[in-house]
Amino acid sequence: MNADSTIHTGKAGPDAAADRGWLLGHFKDPADPRHSRDVEIKWGVHPKGEVRERWATGERRTALLVLISSRFRLDFPERSVVLAEQGDYVLWGRGVDHSWYAEEDAVVLTVRWPSVPGYRADRADRPGRPEAPRPVAAPGTPAP
Secondary structure, X not given: OEEOOOXXXXXXXXXXXXXXXXXXXXXXXXXXXXXXXOOEEEEEEEOOOOEOOEOEOOOOOEEEEEEEEOOEEEEEOOEEEEEOOOOOEEEEOOOOOEEEEOOOOEEEEEXXXXXXXXXXXXXXXXXXXXXXXXXXXXXXXXXX
16 A cells, blocks of 8 residues: 555555455544545455355445446346446445455455445345345346
8 A cells, every 4th residue: 555645545455354255434533534434446356156144134225336347236126137248337325235256366446325324134034045146137127
């Protein structure tokens, strides 16, 4: 890490490892330039077959997830979206339940706002998605 009062540099992989992939948000020390109450940013590195342990329910933030590499699926109650080409993304708002599944070794960038102190979506009561994959749809199309 290299930081001064106006510029901060680092490496997403090692820097994100300390906070489950999250690079920026309320959970960073207030003296750290990556501390923010406005936004959270995550560098997610997910091995093939990794699944979110529990559905995120009662979400209080808006989120944007962008595919950096490989294939990644976002599951929502009424549909699934597969991100298959670099730059594919999905955006969802507050109150949208979701889960995810890495169809291949994948890297994704997630941005959430606002950064809510004390809030962790993985406290949900809903169990993780079943092992059998659901039908999926390409970005921007309804699920089959």
